[in-house]
Amino acid sequence: MEQRISLITLGALDMDRLAAFYEALGWKRTPSPDGVIAFDLLGQTLALFPLEKLAEDIGLSVEDLGCGAATLAHNLPGMEEVADLLARAEKAGATILKPAQDTFWGGYHGYFADPEGHIWEIAFNPFSPLRDDGAFRWNGYGDAS
Structure with missing residues (x-):
């Protein structure tokens, strides 16, 4: 595995509100498939994805996914x-x-x-x-x- 992170995904409860926050800081969205809001960074992308869908994709409940430190x-x-x-x-x-x-x-x-x-x-x-x-x-x- 190379020493890099390609994508950072934040599980979002309210996609529109969270996207509006990052846009208020001056970030610009990049075209993305339905259900994902993405912001290109220098060599990486920050993605917003519905929390319940992220938990489902991983195979965990939202409660088990929790918040990492x-x-x-x-x-x-x-x-x-x-x-x-x-x-x-x-x-x-x-x-x-x-x-x-x-x-x-x-x-x-x-x-x-x-x-x-x-x-x-x-x-x-x-x-x-x-x-x-x-x-x-x-x-x-x-x-x-």
């Missing part, structure tokens, strides 16, 4: 952008879980939950600069451009 992260090129994006997310319907603040490791971050509880970390990491195209590079891994 996972977060999604969005890194920014500068510290000053973190609080701005958290404010935009809150205006779009997110709940701020942790306001923008310094981290113990030398970065700056905060957390929000989207309208259905999916948790996002919004961060600036001075040790992991973004490429010119916005791609994240853990600890500067790979070519700088």
